[in-house]
Amino acid sequence: MDTKIFLELLCNNKGVSGYEHTLKDAIVSAFNEFTDDITVDKLGNIMALKKGSSDENNVKIMIAAHMDEIGLMVKDVEENGFIRFTNIGGFDPRTILGQEVIVHGKEDIFGVIGSKPPHLQEASEHDKAIKMEDMIIDIGYSKEKVNELVSIGDSITIRRTMANLQGTRIAAKALDDRAGIAAIYECVKELSKMKHEADVYFVSTVQEEVSMAGALVSSYKIDPDIGIAVDVGFGTTPELSKSDSIELGKGPGITLGGNIHPTLRKRLTEIAGEYNIPFQMEISPGPTGTDARAMQITREGIPSLVLSIPLRYMHTSVEVVDMVDIKHTAKLLAFFIASISNENLEGLLCY
Template identity: 35%
Template sequence: MALRKISPKKSAAKEAHGRDRRARAQAARKGSALAWLREAVEIPGVSGHEEALACWFAGVATQLGAEVRMNRLGSCVAERRGKGAPRGPRPRVLISAHADSIGLVVTHITPGGFLRVAPIGGVDARILPGQDVWVHGRQTLPGMFGSIPPHFQSGGPPKPFELDELFVDIGLAGPAARRAVSVGDLVSYRSPLTEMAGGRVYGRAMDNRASVVAALLALEQVARLNPAVDLLVAATTMEEVGRICVGGMTTAHIERPDYAITLDVTHGEMPGVEEPHAYKLGGGPALCVGPHIHPAMFKALVETAEREKIPYQVEPAPASTGTEVGDIQTAGEGIPSAVVSIPLRYMHSAVETLCLADLEKVARLLARFVVRLERGVTRGED
């Protein structure tokens, strides 16, 4: 996890040669939300194992002209200095998006070669039977969660399967399975990003690669607008595990921004999931309001959205917002913070669904908000 081990320049050079690099640079210039999203969700990036994703993020951010650095717990920060003297003074604004995603880890290999697994993050066991996965063993292998056909089930009323009844089948017998996979290897969902009708897409790990991509799109726009703001865009780690969001917390501590905006996904409306807990796909960014959010930040976000005619939705959060903002807000001497969310259906499944247009709207709002922060925000009470 040390910086030298994941030097973004080195990895970018390794990955991209010749035509590839040119194509990549072109894609980067175009700032294609879909192309970036497709690349970002393909990288497993299970919590605690975000290196490859950090390298990808660093590569794109570098091409957008930012300076990148990696911190000790794996979060990657891209900095773009604003206009004016090299050292400021300018407001430092952090846009953070957690880069990790939920997944599973192999805990046992049965004599028959089936894998028993444990969750990393909030895995929903209800979606696992019949679910396709990648098993990141010696090589990455396709696998699937076995399901018991109705024909073989014992009598009595069926109950939901518990994770410890389930297993991953990689089609290898015991000895071969043990050569290919070890206890501790990671498992991620297998579900290629797929375009649907209505400009929507589904895939795995949209929570929270969609936000990582939106943050990069915002960085690209801020580079064009060139405000007198030092912008820090962070792909943070380990948000999905534990009560404390370790990556966001440490990044805020190291970077000490003047203002922070956390990007995450929120629940999209669907039958059984209605307001006040759900937001419209395609309805634009959801803006959190509540104790974890600095009221002046929220107000300035709303004003920016209205001035720029960007549709938005208000997401009341009476306590935790379910994002890492709580641990950013309370870093150091306290940081005025806000949360901007992308509505997403079927969270923590392998078919998380969102509307691409929301990514663009979020990016535009953020870029304009960063410009707005040139003037800073205050409570307006004093």
């Protein structure tokens, strides 16, 4: 399957943290063609293993990208049928007012997010952002009909389909981090053309946006020698300084910071230079807020790396990435994996 088509399939689907099971069939079907074994654990993590060429005691590399998206949840139904809701993950309330949504009840139900119109607001309210608790979802039904179809706890997603921008850029919801899933899918296709000693586990993790629980349990099960999180980084926009962001179209960000193993990071940059793959440096002095954080502190510790795909407008329904960056991320991962062997692993893990 073409990687962009696969990404569109994922982004147009639903899968709020804790409700990711709707993505399983698409991911399993895509990875099944290029991997040797796929398992799904009790939390819903999808682990696709591509075996290496060595017969025994293979190096184990875990590549993780999370499939969950931020979303909303039904918390109450008013007497007039309006739905009150809360957030799952880090939604900025300023970005959701006036949005079209899908309430995932007994069936998928279209609705809109509304609030008091500006004409009827008090003067003191005009300069204040409207709080999420003051918004409602209107699906057009009476309370009785709503209660037939909707239950407390049902998930809600923004109604959005992927759009092509100019050139190689796209806009969609849930590119954080389904762009990462697309990158590891492109990587496994690249690896199918290469010889590599390491056993590689491509893991589509759950619940990164709320707890990183998926990466925690899957890395505990796999117990890899190296863990790599593929996520998104803050794409440069006019209000962001270059030191706080990474440019679209100029390759993935290689993270530098306390969450990152320094020798492995150096090796990653060397591979990028060797194969003329563009990359950027991304500074993260503390925990990265990615699955690498969970991997790093699992068991007795797993040496970890982060590759970040530049993304604009993070945690909105119009996130933007460049497909070129996804391709470069995949190639860098593939060549890095191919460079790891039983013979050189110990030296790479030394400080």
